[in-house]
Amino acid sequence: MTKVTLNKVSKTYASGESSTIKNVDLQIYDGELMVFIGPSGCGKTTLLRLIAGLEPVSEGELWFDDKLMNNVVPGERKIGMVFQHYALYPNMSVYxxxxxxxxQKKVDKKSIEQRIRIVAEKLEISHILAEKPQNLSGGQQQRVAIGRCIVQRPQLxxxxxxxxxxxxxxxxxxxxxxxKLHKTLKATMIYVTHDQHEAMTLADRIAVFAPIGDINGNDCRQSNLQQVGTPLELYNKPCNRFVAQFLGQPKINFLRAKVVEQSQSVSLFELQxxxxxxxxPGCQVNLHQEVELAFRPEHILIGAEIGAEINKTEEARYFKLEAQLQSCEQLGGESILHFLYGDSELVVKVQKQFEVSELQTTNWPIHIAKSHCHVFDLATGLSLKVDI
Ligand SMILES: Nc1ncnc2c1ncn2[C@@H]1O[C@H](COP(=O)(O)OP(=O)(O)OP(=O)(O)O)[C@@H](O)[C@H]1O
Ligand SMILES: [Mg+2]
Incomplete structure (x- = not known):
């Protein structure tokens, strides 16, 4: 197994004017399943290609355990790769x-047979070893591609x-x-996706990437890497606006506000x-600073729920608004309600079904849990909350 360390890794393609990858500092632990996530074009594949040695690193250092890898050729990196467009050899059987x-590596025939038998059992493809790829389903082909990688016994x-x-x-x-495979092989894995559900369910830790630049009010000019942490750390404590809005479905809500009073323990915000x-409480803000307050759709109480969930003594833990109901998606187990508050849309997720008559009401009281409220600087997108 291998620990992978990236020290200030940057990559500028010869044809590109600016860096595709900039200043990435990251450690992937031995045996860890690390997921890289980020929007299209943010450099996820590029980073994998740098780790695999298929592209040279422009600046910085890449280490596998205590060995500097910058100048090691791909064949000596003991890496197994599976790509999105996996190509099986069409004229060869699965075996x-x-x-x-x-x-090719001159492994003896008996060892090859043994390795394939074990891997085929694990991946449940033993019964299709004689088939040609065109006779397999997409999922079977995918498992063969993964199997082809595993039999090589890569370190990473x-x-x-x-x-x-x-x-x-x-x-x-x-x-x-x-x-499951990751658990049994105990191998270090780096898994790229732009599907947040996949990232949340698979990862030991997630690294969130953004393209270099100013992305929707987030200052991503210093590095692509925004935050690294367990799925719940990122979900509960996003370090900036980009991470907050990238994870979570429906997306987190934002309201523009300004600091009008600031003391050690409490900040007072005026909604735009x-x-x-x-x-x-617990915000590192300055007087007059412009911010965005953010809260997830499931941390909002509405209508009749409010009375049921909170009593008078708990009321101070919420802030209260009134918003107009625009639409409601009833999904059975849960409902997604869309409200308008001023010119901002607020999305609420509740585990409840509604009668049609209840949905006739236009103005709804809304309670937002303060403990789940994030505060981001409007100019840089950085989190200003210290004790969430
Ligand atoms: N060989 C190359 N030469 C020049 N530019 C490249 C090369 N490969 C990738 N790029 C550029 O680098 C940027 C990042 O591309 P990359 O494929 O790493 O993104 P990605 O995060 O994997 O995107 P996706 O989610 O769409 O797969 C893009 O702007 C792309 O155009
Ligand atoms: Mg890619």
Whole structure:
């Protein structure tokens, strides 16, 4: 197994004017399943290619354990890669696809047979070893591609959106298999996806990347890497606006506000919409600073729920607004309600079904839990909350 360390790694393509990857400082622990997530074009594949040695690192250092890898050729890195567009050899059987790389390495026939038998059992492809790829389902082909990687016994697995060609149910199933596989192999894995559900369910830790630049009010000019942490750390304590809005479905809500009073323990914010005042503890803000308050759809109480959930003594833990109901999606187990507050949309998720008559009401009281409220600087997007 391998620990991977990136020290201020940057990459500028010869054809590009600016860096695609900039100042990435990251450690992937021995045996960890690390997920890289970020929008299209933020450099996830580039970073995997740097780790694999398929592209040279422009600046910084790449270490595997205590060995500097910058100038080590790909063949000596003991890496297994599975790409989004995995190509099996069409004229070879599954068995031949699995054995090809080992034969090239002059592994003896008996060992090849043994390795393939074990891996095929793990991946449940033993019964299709004689088939040609065109006779296999997408999921089976995908498992063969992963198997071809595993039989090589790599120290490090690099998986670049390996499930994106599969339909939703097969994706979910294969995802579980990969998770199981990671447990049994105890290998270090780096898994790239732009599907947040996949990231949250698979990862030991997630690294969130953004393209270099100023992204929707987030200052991402210093590095692509925004935050690294366990799925729940990132969900509960996003370090900036970009991470907050990237994880979570429906997306986190934002309201513009300004600091009008500031003391050690409490900050007072005035909402841009209607000068409504809100106090929050534990914020590192300055007087007159412009911010965005953010809260997730599931941390909001509405209508009849409010009375049921909180009594008078608990009321101070919430801030209260009134918003207009625009629409409601009833999904059975939960409902997603869309409100308008001033010119901001607020999305609320509740585990409740509504009668049609209840949804006739236009103005709804809304209570937002202060303890779940995030504060981001408007100019830089950075979190200003210290005790959430
Ligand atoms: N060989 C190359 N030469 C020049 N520019 C490149 C090269 N490969 C990638 N890029 C650029 O680098 C940036 C990052 O690309 P990359 O493929 O790493 O993104 P990604 O995060 O994997 O995106 P996606 O989610 O769409 O796969 C893009 O702007 C892309 O155009
Ligand atoms: Mg990619």
């Amino acid at each position: 031949e696809n699995l054995s090809f790389g080992l034969q 697995f690099l998986l670049d959106e390996p499930l994106s060609n599969l339909d939703a149910s097969l994706r979910a199933k294969t995802r579980l298999e990969i998770k 919409q209607n000068k409504h005042l809100i106090s929050l």
